[in-house]
Amino acid sequence: MPAILAWHDAHTLNPRQFEAYEEELCTRALGGEAVLGFLRLSRCALMGAFEDHRRALRLSYVGDRFPIIRRRTGGGSLSLDPGTLILVLAFPSPRESVKPLAELMADLCAPLLQALGQYGLGARFDAPNDMTVEGRKIGSGFLLRDGDVVVFEAALALSLDVEELLKTLRLPLEKLSATGILAARDRFAPLTAHVPDLKAAALHSTIATHMAQTLGLSSRRERPPRPAARSATTSTEDPLPDVSAFLKTPGGVVYIDVCLDGATVHRAQFTGSIHGANPKTWARLSDSLLGSDVARLGATLDRALEGFPDMIGIDRADIVYLGALCASRYALSRHLDVFAARQITIFSPDRTASAPDILAAAEVVLLPYCAKPSWCKWRHRDGCSECGFCAVGEAYHLGRQRGLQVVTITAYEHLCAVLADMKRRKVSAFLGVCCTDFFLKRDYAFVDAGIPALFIDIGGDTCYTLRLEEAAYAGRFEAEASLDARLFAKVLHWRDRLRADHEPEVGGVSGPNAIL
Template sequence: MNQPSSIIASHDDGLNRASWNAGFDRDWLTLHACGDRPDLLRFYRNQPAASIGRYQALEREIRLDYCLTRGIEVVRRASGGGALYLDENQLGLSLIIRRPAQWGCLQDILSRFCMALADGLAHLGVHALFKAPNDLEIDGRKLASAFIATAGDSLLLQATLLIDADIKTMLEALRVPTEKLTVTGLESARQRLITLKDLLGKIPEDAVLQQALRFGITDALGVGFADAGMEAVDSRLHGNDDTNRETEWSEASDVALEALHKTAGGVLRVRLWPDAGQQRIDRILFAGDVHLHPADALERLECTLAGLPLTEAEATARAFFADFPCDLLGFATEDLCRVLRLALAKLDQQREFGLSPAQANSLMVLGSETTHDTPAILAQATVMLMPYCAKPAWCKWRHQDDCVECGKCEVGDAYRLARERNMQVTTITHYEHLTATLVQMKSAGVAAYVGACCSQFFIKRHYAFREAGMAAVLMDISGANCYELKQEEAAYAGQFQAEASLDADMLAKVMQHVPAQPDEPTQGIIPLTPLNETRKRA
């Protein structure tokens, strides 16, 4: 163990409301940056709460009605990153220190912090590995997550360690279970998470666990710890603009345009209000489950873009980052420019296709190396993919990859519109069917396609669409999707029973811009029989 070069105060705060813990960390970090508080390591537990990162859009991440009716507090952290469910089953840890000179970018800091925690857990016989950007895992199962906030030269490093887990409430409270949390629902969530109770066969004593974590941090930082009481601080949450941002993301709007873009560092979102003449940016908000430094970079960018002509927005954003270098964890300036372009393109989609803002927001456009804009993608589209969950539950063709166009649902309308254009069309019956179909389409030389899926699925399985290497225009489906009903496992297996809905008006407007193919579509691009039936025959 390294000889301590300094002593850091260490304290166990016990069980508190999550807002108290978040407010305490925020206040101490602010005072620490001003030189008014010493370094601190603090352990604590949280009463039930849904916690979102500093940059997230609350209503896109949390099931607020569920939390409200069950007395689950909703709190915004000072740190970045994604949403998580907190309760007394998790040990919280906050380390507030001066940024060590030898520590580099945010990713380096988080990796060092996570590895320090892993070294500490090794004293208990628990051997966890760091999984970028901010998790500790054992055999692919998440044990802990870490988050970071900055203020001047001060760092707030937070971690939540799973001692035990109430996974059902966790999935109920979080609006969109990301693939880091769950792949196929409750049972798979249990397989994706692991707790100290699972690993050790019992819940370790707090004193033993905390001492082990101190050992790991001591070796990483070369510091020592001393138990200490703390001076009282004002632990009230600072409002800055958090409440206003939440309101503006949740409010209904007839003109606001939204876009999202999945990156390695998290999902980026933008919400843009054009002026009445649709020539300038009236207001704009960025959000995401990301980490970045300086902490107020997105707010500064928003102020820079507000009032500008739409045509100058992207160039101004690039110039902003050229003059104001930022440390962006897992994403880059180009990703922010891309999500901005996607939002600006919504105006063009409204004008060209006759869409309402809500309909334009429902379009998810995936470009390729050669095709980026929506009209160009539609002009090249030769295949249509439809999700089985948009077919009525009573339909005997619901779990088949074809449709007889009986005229009783929007999927039948989609089939008719596709066949009128000599497009090949199929119903995707489960996730493996989708991945196999995309591979076959790529092999057959398909350049672009149209389709439908819910935005949650698009975010969660973005890599499948991206890795296929084809451009696509996907329409969001609404209503009873498997994510809202927490039935991902059934849906992925092709057994989801509730019905989603497809906007028939939007579908017709979009398909007007897909030209008819000159000849009959090439047969064999898409398997005409669902893969599960093929396996049965085999």
Template sequence: MNKWRLIDTGILSAAENISWDQAFLSAQASSGGSPILRFLQFYPPCILIGRHQSPHQEARISFIKLNNFHLNRRITGGGAIFFDPSQLGWEVIATRKEKWAKISFEKFYKLISAGFIEGLRQLGVDAKYRPRNDIEVDGRKISGTGGSSEEHAFLFQGTLLIRNCAEDMLRSLRVPAEKLGRHGLESLKERVVFLEELLSPLPDIEYIKKAIIKGFEKIFDVKVEADAPNKLEKDIFNKLLPYYSSNKWIYKINRPENKKGTIIGISRNKGVLRSAIRVDSNKKRISSVQFWGDFFIEPQRAIYDLEALLKHRTTNREKIRKIILNYLNGSNVKLIGLKYNNFIESIESAILKIPLIKQGFSFDEINRLFFININPDDWINFPFSHFLFPYCSKLVGCKYRHRHTCPMCGLCSVGEGYSIAKEVGLEPFTITSFEALVRAHRRLRKKGSMGYIGSCCEEFYIKHFRTFKNSGLKIILVKVDSTTCYDLSQSKAAYRGDFESQTELDINLIRKVLRVWKNNKKSEEHNG
């Protein structure tokens, strides 16, 4: 019977745990050895963002600092997670030379998850694998998984939610709309489950670990024996710890959209991909590209190789498309959450915004505009018919907040927006829920309208990316200012039209967009 090493590193800081992750992975890549089953825990509580994510977009930095939590970046992809000492991390580190590892990417994820699932069943918990990377009990997530690789070695890791830490989790993370809904804690209970809810009395942590060990032993037909890090692993750990403790690592990807001369593009599949291109608009060249989002990619270096390939390239979209596809196909890149075309769509959406510079928009303004089914080079000539406003920007308590109309009383930014829209001949209309948006799209198509200008938050746009894309309408959206329902964990309430807080329209940018559009319209009429 083959043997695996059991390494329990106990309770460590985020930086220490991440350093051990890379140390074990690198040691496997350089010298191989028996597969490792590792257990890990975290203290102080921490937020771990995915390898390709931006801290400020995923975590509430002020709350983290106020509570002396730690923040770090995983070496694996995927979304941000919260860890406190009650939760248990588990990992399998080995090489693809193992017989059982010589399978497809998807089967590989499912197989390793099966070891953990069997461990939960040893405890009496009927868990199941849910693609793309979750383990659930009766439809509620109890473990998330992800992986990383280096040469022929891999690290596959997962979490186990044991004690309820939902409140700190919600306060620490900028939870994406698609993973959270109404009233925060209530919604989280609908989506995740903690082991203490399933087992009474709750076994102690050592008993839980033993069950997981038995699960892996059964599924992989191996003997898991206690061990400690060897000299090579310790040496790598000591070398890496300063780097994985540094801001250089933690803030490696940090608000690329704030850099001068940078334009952001977005694409969505199951995961979200953003691209930031630094451009020289006069020379029509891209000086650099950065991709980030909540997805998994193998090999990990593929992102950096692709970014390097796209440096100092022409903004010709067909050439960019060929570079991306040739690299991804030729390198046999594996993705979870995205498809190859998302890289093309993301970067093309950024390139298409370049003409806005000559139209008089700053880079910051450009990144606050979303164009759907319309080329930013042509929008100023387009016959838009309406301006759609979000109800959440109306005054809380106003009797018109959940109506399609507005008296333009001047007490909120929507009234001013209505006035500006009417001045340029657009019919203003308030969207009171997601269903109302779908009905509005249907009604506009029926009336023969070809498109509209509107306003919403970035989170709403991303969540309903395909709804906008498949509307059959040409749309421009101006990003909403201030705190949104997604920041306040009330996206499901917003979906129904029950969000009870107030956002602010970016009136200055709305005014500028409509002025540019109106002036071009006047110019065309004059020339005609």
């Protein structure tokens, strides 16, 4: 370990200089130096190392307005302008002296929290990587161990254009708290709102001093580097996958996308807001799937993950289950003979229930009001006269025919009340229809209820793509999403067969976490 932490203020960089800037600091760390830089970036979207631009960003808004760049560290994407202070730290750290990444993340965020404390702010670390003041986010840390080098990056909001952030990132507009729905604006606490006369130079110097202490080094200020600008490297031309799956973990959402030749994997990719892992490791894991049978993805991953390195908030069992979810989606589409069945999501709170288990046990169907026509008098009410003018009527008919309770969810509070009632009545399982964005961003409502479910994704304009989530949760979303009536009917017919035959297992999937 070196004796000195060399630090500098690189001021505002063109986003296209950022890649060379990171590279220079990492090269110096590889050569045995510890280097810390402070910088701002002019308007850009800064993606996490593993993020998929199609899932992380609202590309229709970003367009040619500003560049999309990618950093070396994982975690979520950021919408940046010079109002955000970026910190890049690179230092040598022999593998044998490694702490778990989750601990290292907390340690390296601590100097920033100490510096904020000098402004009278009771900032705290909020695992896995956030820094908060009174529950509101002020910054985030991102971490990478690459061989014998550690790279820590952090973003600290000095000022924040929330409107731009919401237009740039595919984030939920609000989140639930103990006191109800918090508006997106209330989720963030930019530093200048607390310290209007903030002097950046003093802040940098204080953070550098605390960071040096944390690393057991003395600090020395240096001249900033002058990195060359490079062309943007983020590809927007990845092929669309044949089958995908996602899993929400404490470390972020992780996706697997697979392109197939028959049932053989010829391309696989992991993406998401995953913290800590090295891109080379993920690439190796993806390569290990090439040539394998998609139906056995869980088992193949289980073998390939032997000795997989430490990550934050995601473990081997998560990745194996993700592979099994992907295999089950593929098997579902084969079994139902509908390509769209690859959009069905299995929700098994304890990861033990298979798709047939859940379907055979389903007692309730939940439908979203947004799939009803905007002119329908039942649009914002629970119920349907089955007038024959839309797919929701068909779903009601098929469900009622089978004695299933069919409910139209009319608002977020209504969903919570319906789930609470189902939990109280000990409903075994349900069939839900909603957009994937809703499931991903509101999964805690389903996790709280703890009832296994199969979710059929809806198509068309969703309130997430139209940025109308707040209106939607209040039951005021006017656009129309589309329910795939053919797929819905096939799923219910399969349920009939399962219940008639007590069909135990379909698709021949076996091995770790076989779920279809």
